[in-house]
Structure formats: C-alpha cells, structure tokens
Amino acid sequence: MSNKDIFNFSSLEDLENKVKKLNLDIPFSTNIDLLKEKIEINGRTINNRLAIHPMEGCDATSKGSPSELTERRYMRYTKGLAGLIWFEATAVSESARANNQQLFLNKYTFDDFANLVNMMKETSLKDNKQYPYLVLQLTHSGRFGENKVIAVHDEELDKISKIDFSHPIITDKELEELKESYIITAKLAKKAGFDAVDVKSCHRYLLSELLGARTREGKYGGDYENRTSFLKDVVERIEDEVGIEVAVRLNISDFLHYSVGWGVNEQGELDLAEPLKLIRELKDRKVKIINVTAGSPYINPHINRPADGEPKKYAPPEPPLLGVERLIKLTKEVQSNFEDLVVVGTGLSWFREYVPYVASGMVEKGYAKIIGLGRMAFAYPNFAKDIIESGILDRSKVCITCIRCAELKAHKKITGCAIRDREIYLKPYMEILRENR
Numbered sequence: 001m002s003n004k005d006i007f008n009f010s011s012l013e014d015l016e017n018k019v020k021k022l023n024l025d026i027p028f029s030t031n032i033d034l035l036k037e038k039i040e041i042n043g044r045t046i047n048n049r050l051a052i053h054p055m056e057g058c059d060a061t062s063k064g065s066p067s068e069l070t071e072r073r074y075m076r077y078t079k080g081l082a083g084l085i086w087f088e089a090t091a092v093s094e095s096a097r098a099n100n101q102q103l104f105l106n107k108y109t110f111d112d113f114a115n116l117v118n119m120m121k122e123t124s125l126k127d128n129k130q131y132p133y134l135v136l137q138l139t140h141s142g143r144f145g146e147n148k149v150i151a152v153h154d155e156e157l158d159k160i161s162k163i164d165f166s167h168p169i170i171t172d173k174e175l176e177e178l179k180e181s182y183i184i185t186a187k188l189a190k191k192a193g194f195d196a197v198d199v200k201s202c203h204r205y206l207l208s209e210l211l212g213a214r215t216r217e218g219k220y221g222g223d224y225e226n227r228t229s230f231l232k233d234v235v236e237r238i239e240d241e242v243g244i245e246v247a248v249r250l251n252i253s254d255f256l257h258y259s260v261g262w263g264v265n266e267q268g269e270l271d272l273a274e275p276l277k278l279i280r281e282l283k284d285r286k287v288k289i290i291n292v293t294a295g296s297p298y299i300n301p302h303i304n305r306p307a308d309g310e311p312k313k314y315a316p317p318e319p320p321l322l323g324v325e326r327l328i329k330l331t332k333e334v335q336s337n338f339e340d341l342v343v344v345g346t347g348l349s350w351f352r353e354y355v356p357y358v359a360s361g362m363v364e365k366g367y368a369k370i371i372g373l374g375r376m377a378f379a380y381p382n383f384a385k386d387i388i389e390s391g392i393l394d395r396s397k398v399c400i401t402c403i404r405c406a407e408l409k410a411h412k413k414i415t416g417c418a419i420r421d422r423e424i425y426l427k428p429y430m431e432i433l434r435e436n437r
Helices: 011-020 031-037 070-078 110-128 155-160 172-192 206-211 222-242 273-284 318-335 348-364 375-380 383-390 406-410 423-437
Strands: 039-041 045-046 050-052 082-092 133-139 197-200 245-251 287-293 341-343 370-373
Touching: 011 318, 011 348, 031 348, 031 383, 045 082, 050 383, 070 082, 070 110, 082 370, 110 172, 133 172, 172 197, 172 222, 206 222, 222 245, 222 273, 245 273, 273 318, 287 318, 287 348, 318 341, 318 348, 341 348, 348 370, 348 375, 348 383, 370 375
Parallel strands: 050 082, 050 370, 082 133, 133 197, 197 245, 245 287, 287 341, 341 370
Antiparallel strands: 039 045
8 A cells, every 4th residue: 555545635625536536436425414313213212323333442340340441431422422322342251251351241240331321321311411322232252352262263264363273163052052141141231221232243253253154064054044043043032032122233244265254255256145135134133223344353454444554564455445435335235225224334434534524425325324433433532522513523633543543452452542542542552562672
C-alpha cells in the first residue's frame, strides 16, 4: 500500500471524487437527520440509527466483572447518546475466556453487571430522558482463547494460533454441554437488564469456526445443516427458554480457503449462498438484528477493520477504501435480501470526520438500518452526540485507524485509544514498545 492510499482528503468533495474515480459503491448523503430517526424492535424503541460496536477493553477483573475502567468506558458511551450499545465479548464459561481480563458473566459476577446496566439506564434517563438499547455479546474464544478450544484442525489456522496437530478437538458431547452455558448466561443477561444477547459467530472464534467445519466429523461438521446446527439450536433455545431478544454478529465470509472457510466456494471465491440461507433460518427463529462483519483480526485484519496502520508494523495489502467498500457491499447484500431485518453496518471508522455522510448515505439508500462504529468509539465515545446535535464530527477527536488499539488487545493490555485517550492508554502502549525492542 502506498502513501497515496492512506486517508489524505481535505474535503468531503475530495473524498467523493476519489470514490467516483475508482467507481466504488460507497454512498454519501448530507441528510444527517436520517441518523436521528428512531427504529422499533418488538416494541422497544432505539432512539437513533447510531451504534457502539463491541470492542474489548481487556480490563475486566480476574473473576470477569466489569472494573472501574470498564465502567468508565460504558458510562462515556451512555453519555454519548448512541441509540444502541453493543457490549464487548463476554465469555459464557471460564474456559471460553480469551484471557483473564475478558468479561465473564456468571452467578458470582452478576451483581457487578447488573449494577453497571442500572447505572447506565439511570444516568441516561436522568440526562437524556431515554436509555440505549443494550446488547450483550456472548462468546467462546475458541482457538484464540487461553485454552485453545478448536472445532477442526487446519495447517494454516493451527500455525497462526500456535496449535500442534496433536491438540484435541472439542467433542460433540462437549459442544452439547456448551449450549447450556449459553442458556445460563442469556438468562443472567436478561435478569441484569440487557435488551438482547448476541450469539457471537464471527472472526473465527469457536462458533464462527463451526460454520466452516467441513472437515469435521460428527453431528457438528461436514454438510451445511450440521455446521450451522449449533448456532441455530442455541438461538432457538434462548428464544424458547429465556425470552430475551437474540441478535447475531455474523461473519458473512471468512475470506479463507474452502476446506475451512465460510462464505466461499471451492475455488476460494466469495459465495454468499450459505450465509444468506443461514440468515433466513435465523430470521425464522425470530432473530431481528444481524450485525455484519467478515474476516478475522488474527488472520486477515484488513478485511474486518480497514486501516492505514503504520508501515513498519502493519501495511494492509490493499487500499483501505477497497476494504471499506467490501464491508459496505456485504452489508447492502444482507439488507437488500432481508428488508424487515435490522442490519447493522460496520467498517466506517476509516472515514474519520466524514463518517456521518457515508452513514447517512447507507441509511438513505437502504444499505443498512443502523450504523455501528467500534474503533471510533474508543477514540471518540460521544461521536453520536456530536452527530445528533451538530451534524459533524470534530477532526481533532476522530479515530485515525493507526491500529494501536489492536496492538494493545493483542498484547492483552488494557485496550483503548492511545492517541485520543492517552492519559490512560499511552502508558500500556509504550510498555509494548519497550518489550519489543
């Protein structure tokens, strides 16, 4: 990637001209009022079309409770007026945790979660006469967790996740037992006051890996029905036994090779036949929110978080504009096929101060009903408030997609923006630099 590919636009017109020159499917609109519109899900009103994406802070207590730093982050989001706050990955069992700094909702940490939710709602009702729609993301970190639980062996993936070929594969019996952990956690989430739970199925964590597990034997591998059955069973049971809304943050494609890749054909090309079929079946199971994503931060990060990065550390293999367009087109494909679903778009942080115009364009053209921002939320937690109240973003506050937050998470440090929130996150980032000298 050359310097001409990084973000260097002096005006919205400059950006639009670049998009036109490259003939990219990236919509723009100056009708920012579209982002202020309300949307209803089963009688619950989401107050605007802006969302906080799930971004792990790696700052939970050792037992899995939200820490003071976790509370700080979510209270800042609460005051930032986003209509939907999608909580970060929260483990459904001790063995599902990515590390001992990941959130883990259980009977011992329940009160701490409930207190945070109550504090968010009370503050929002007092200050804004409303409160955001709260989604808790339920996760099993799979091969990228401390316990390295895998659904299949694959030479390329095993190498990336530092797994030996003799490493055991999770059994069908263990997967059956894991379903209970999702149900138990969903019940606790409802009791704590969350509006919905997300059965996380993306970025090649365990449930995402199952979707592409063609080489796996047994009831959870091989053909489409087997590979998708775990996710569908969990969604159905939460609906039947818990009675809380279910959302899914879903990889529309892994962009990996066929034998283990989801959303690709035998030639390794993008193929959405199975993902769209799965979404239709999830919709039949009363899933109303699909959060679109793709790829994996561990394998092909340019796919799921287009960034400028820093050439000495991470140089994306393509211009970020192409990566952003890819995510926009995947979102558009899902929303156009399922007009009655609430599809949440992703990947727009790279646009910096021009995010409102692309977000409005996506809503105006029906590419998505809600637009979520993740890295931008780390850097600029009140981005939604500024868009709603003034229609613009402050250039001095926006995310610059330098990937420092990703480096912090990869090194299991407290994670946030080392540029815009430097009083807290610059020190741990400097520790990484010293460790790597």
